[in-house]
Amino acid sequence: MALKDNSSQNRWSSRWLFVLAAAGSAVGLGNIWKFPYIAGENGGGAFVLIYLVCIALVGIPIMISEVLMGREGRSSPIHTMRILAKKAGRSQRWALLGWLGVMTGFLILSYYAVIAGWAINYFWLTANGTFDGAGGDFVAQAFTDLQADPMRMVAYQTAFMVVTIWIVGRGVTAGLERAIQWFMPALFILLVVLLIYSFNSGGFAQGWAFMFDLKWDAVGPEAWLIAMGQAFFTLSLGMGTMMAYGAYVPEDARLSTTVVTIALLDTVVAIAAGLAIFPIVFANGLEVSQGPGLTFVTLPLAFGQMPFGAFFGAVFFILISFAAITSAISLTEPALAYLTEEYNAKRQRVAISLGVVCWVLGLGTVFSFNIWSDVFVVGELNFFGFVDYLSQNIMLPLGGMLITIFAAWLLPRDMINRQLGISSPAVSWAWRIVAGILAPLGVLAIFIYTVWPLIQNLFNL
């Protein structure tokens, strides 16, 4: 095994570029099609407040842990775990945590590419005016047709994978940084354009009320778990992405403020996405929903009814595609960094091989919507359902819990204090309590909450 220090080759050119790259990873499909709806349905402004608490007490401590471990190890997550376990005098088996991250990244990317492919396809459809003046049945049928057409889905999935692999193959500076410098400002501009459009749509007050009215009676214990799960997924935690990106963070960047900035950007985009989307839905008297239904049926229908809808619809789908690509880039980094280090291989070659494996895995997701829709892997989960459940509900929380426990309790305290610039023992203890107890307990709660129905099902409880 070649445990080489690649610290001199790979480094973000500035702290700000790291902020943009990490925000690019964080801002993805989760912000656009999930957050706004779960906020509206689970208490509006009350949910937003709960979510902010979860970001602060669970999300930020876990992200700081990942980034500090990455910067200390200066390698891919697998090698970083080996290096840190050695420094801390712990078992080398902790490297398995790095492996878990690599596998999770693979699984998530395999279906992320398929769904991002739909967004690219919808960019063309909306830009061509396909949905102009269309009725609900037509728009719903268009989405059903896409899902029933494996060839079309594979074509767009392939296009998305090729662009992602091309970017990551070029390396940190020429690939990741260059792409992020283009995509992120473009994403912010597109979002502002949509916000202005929404503001004038006639449904803004209703959209605002849906997202921000303090509906405390709609808040149950479940809202806390949903908020925590969302905080975790949206910040790309638990699979070593932030550890891999952390390995390239300059020595003099302050981790705490940097991570808080990333989390803030992610939250602002999630809220802005809601304020851009819901007024358009309400202005057309449509029902709110989430996920694919919202993105690929409700919104095209709404855009089809509005003046300049084809243009703004196209803006919306480009926005989603950009958000997905900067997340996809980050999903490859743990595996890519590992293989490049381990085999001293060319990044481009490794990227292509990874891309092919991921693409093949993604075919399983494509077929889950048509020819394999009734092929069940476990219980009632078909291939896509299974990969989605396994990666998001089991592997990510498990990884996140172990990462924070390792970072807070097993790493030498002086290492943590040096990385975080902590000098007072009181702050050092406070850090342990938040990152070592509160955050893992929060993740444990989500884990039990999501896995419990599965256990009940499997054992007929």
Ligand code: PFF
């Ligand atoms: N944060 C992304 C989203 O909200 O869509 C998803 C994600 C990307 C999760 C990268 C994990 C990851 F490593």
